[in-house]
Amino acid sequence: MESAREWIKCDESAKSLMDRVSMERPSLLLPPPLHRAPLCAGNVVEIVGPSPSAKSYILLQAAINCILPKEWNGIHYGGLERLVMYFDLDCRFDVSYLSQSLKRRIVRAQGPDSHSLVEQDTHLDEVLFLACLKRFLYIRCYNSLEFLAALKTIRPQLQTESEGHGIGVHFLMFDSISAYYWIDRAYKPLSSAISNRKPFSLQSITEAVVQELRQLLQFHPMLVLATKPALLGLEFSACHITRKQSSSPSATGMLPLSRGAERFLYREYMPSAWQVILFLVDIA
Amino acid sequence: MPPLKSLQHQFPSIDSNLLHFCASHGIFSVEDFLVHDLYMLVALAERQTSSKGLKEGIAQVLTFLNNQHFPWMNGVELLESTQHNKHFLLTGFDGIDTLLCGGLCEGNLTELAGPSSSGKTQFCLHAAAHVAYTYMCSVLYLDTSNSFSSKRISYRVNRLLASPNKGEKGRSLEGIMSSILSHSVFDIFSMFETLHQLELSLSSQAEIQNSKLRLLIVDSISSLITPILGGKGPQGHSLMLNVGFILKKLAIDYNLAVLVTNHTVVGEGGNSKPALGESWKSVPHTRLLLSRDQMSNICNMSILKHTSMACGQTASFRLDG
Numbered sequence: 265m266e267s268a269r270e271w272i273k274c275d276e277s278a279k280s281l282m283d284r285v286s287m288e289r290p291s292l293l294l295p296p297p298l299h300r301a302p303l304c305a306g307n308v309v310e311i312v313g314p315s316p317s318a319k320s321y322i323l324l325q326a327a328i329n330c331i332l333p334k335e336w337n338g339i340h341y342g343g344l345e346r347l348v349m350y351f352d353l354d355c356r357f358d359v360s361y362l363s364q365s366l367k368r369r370i371v372r373a374q375g376p377d378s379h380s381l382v383e384q385d386t387h388l389d390e391v392l393f394l395a396c397l398k399r400f401l402y403i404r405c406y407n408s409l410e411f412l413a414a415l416k417t418i419r420p421q422l423q424t425e426s427e428g429h430g431i432g433v434h435f436l437m438f439d440s441i442s443a444y445y446w447i448d449r450a451y452k453p454l455s456s457a458i459s460n461r462k463p464f465s466l467q468s469i470t471e472a473v474v475q476e477l478r479q480l481l482q483f484h485p486m487l488v489l490a491t492k493p494a495l496l497g498l499e500f501s502a503c504h505i506t507r508k509q510s511s512s513p514s515a516t517g518m519l520p521l522s523r524g525a526e527r528f529l530y531r532e533y534m535p536s537a538w539q540v541i542l543f544l545v546d547i548a
Numbered sequence: 549m550p551p552l553k554s555l556q557h558q559f560p561s562i563d564s565n566l567l568h569f570c571a572s573h574g575i576f577s578v579e580d581f582l583v584h585d586l587y588m589l590v591a592l593a594e595r596q597t598s599s600k601g602l603k604e605g606i607a608q609v610l611t612f613l614n615n616q617h618f619p620w621m622n623g624v625e626l627l628e629s630t631q632h633n634k635h636f637l638l639t640g641f642d643g644i645d646t647l648l649c650g651g652l653c654e655g656n657l658t659e660l661a662g663p664s665s666s667g668k669t670q671f672c673l674h675a676a677a678h679v680a681y682t683y684m685c686s687v688l689y690l691d692t693s694n695s696f697s698s699k700r701i702s703y704r705v706n707r708l709l710a711s712p713n714k715g716e717k718g719r720s721l722e723g724i725m726s727s728i729l730s731h732s733v734f735d736i737f738s739m740f741e742t743l744h745q746l747e748l749s750l751s752s753q754a755e756i757q758n759s760k761l762r763l764l765i766v767d768s769i770s771s772l773i774t775p776i777l778g779g780k781g782p783q784g785h786s787l788m789l790n791v792g793f794i795l796k797k798l799a800i801d802y803n804l805a806v807l808v809t810n811h812t813v814v815g816e817g818g819n820s821k822p823a824l825g826e827s828w829k830s831v832p833h834t835r836l837l838l839s840r841d842q843m844s845n846i847c848n849m850s851i852l853k854h855t856s857m858a859c860g861q862t863a864s865f866r867l868d869g
Contacts, residue, residue, distance in 0.1 A: 314826075315826065315829040315830055315853075316829075316853050316859070331623075354830055355793070355796045355797075355800060356796075356830075356833050356855060357855075358833075358855035358856050359623065359626045359627050359630050360627070360630060360631075360856060361855060361856035362623065363623075363627055364856070394624055396623075397622065397623030397624045397627060398622045398623060398624050399622070399623070400622060400623035400626075401620055401621070401622055401623075402620070402621050402622070402623065402626050403617065403618055403619075403620050403621070404618045404800070405617060405618065406793055406796075406797050407793065409549055409579065409582060409616070410616060410617040410618065411617075412582040412583070413582060413613040413614070413616045413617045414617040414618075416582065416586060416610065416613055417610055417613055417614045417617075421620055425620075440830065443830070444789075446782055446785040446786045446788075446789050446827060447786050447789050447790055447793075449782040449785075449786065450781075450782045450783050450785075450786030450787075461574035461575075461576065461580060462574060462580065462583050462584065464579050464580075464583060468583040469583060471583070472582060472583040472584070472585075475585055479587060493826070493829065493830050495826045495827060
């Protein structure tokens, strides 16, 4: 009887349940079209699309949502106030565009009556702007070796930054994950008599990247966003791209990719080691 | 990346014990270190008798790796360094400078695509003359199709020197012409060599010299790459992207504005599009398309892609002479 009574007794109230869940699985505030997917920290999302299709723009908006505070000086900004780590593998990041977008968001959040604000508030805006920018951590890599070196030494960096700011990293962004695909594919492995030496090739590099990511996500769960340009019809020249009206994949294993009224064929080209850890493939 | 042995003198913990341990797992160089699972390696090292020494050695290799990549920066530092180092170079065509919000941006790779005789080389020559004159810097022109014309440049510089707002610069034609360096490159491998030499000379320049290099023009990159693209292997694409990354590295690390020209091919629907395919699209920061009205000197430039502006904006300019 006692055990039955124990069983019926409640463990926690709904309020404490909501508090606990929101701390363990915080909301991610993703920009469209990612907001419709049930994503949480620990997922790896790949954003695919032909060039140009605003993939880097989506990353930037997600980053701004993350670095803005929820509320500051009485104004509601609706951000997550967390750190973002950005790997610029394409080396095309434009920091002035980030700062312009951030300033526009700050001004927009202040509402239409921001024109009547006094001088003092522009200084406070500056303080907010710099505080947000300090939460954006950036690194640039020119080849796979630098990329792997950065991934292997990321943990102490993460630790220092989290302790310094007092908040954790929420997003890890790669723009774009297939930047070194062709360069790595052309590596010829050294023929050596040593059997247990791993060849330095696209396969082994991708496996090493995936391994590091897995281990990192175990200790620091965060959402990983990676962009990838879709190389349409890899084996075919441009004039041979066929347009299909139906949505079923063809016998060659190509997936239809819609772009307005036209549909192109897109083929996955990253090694299977990378595809295995993906949560979903977003088609831009 | 060096073999592990060569790190011995720099890091004392990387001793023969560690080298032997690593060799037993197939790790001989830093590259092998990068593709191996380090946590498993540390776990295996724990089981050895000299585990402390081995773990210290692995930690020191990680320190070495930490210096191999660009250091982490936050947004504030990045913004300050960009505002301090990356300026705009006016090309001399007012419409184009307004279109590009100030001209060619240092640290950016700008691609200019257009059909034959649409004015790409003329634009490059004109921009080289204008930049050398206005900023008193040197310009490097890598010419792959014998299209460099010193006569054209001297004509342009003379026009600039004769203009009323010369100021008290006191420049001479010879001074300006001698700061524009032209180099002929006819295949991709000599391009690699030239770019490596350039990187070496830029990295060894300790003091700011009189004429600092600020603009690098490659006219045209497509004539070097098109012959090697195609075929079943990835070598062509790999060389193309390698050149792209080297150019971007030169632009970003040494604050150069890099301008490359590309020709166009016919795409679907009969529209012309820039050559070099899909993989090249992710290389340049800014892509511009040039077209020219027949029988006139008016050229039209439109933005295909820009890191901070919407596509589709156009501007016109006139080629004189």
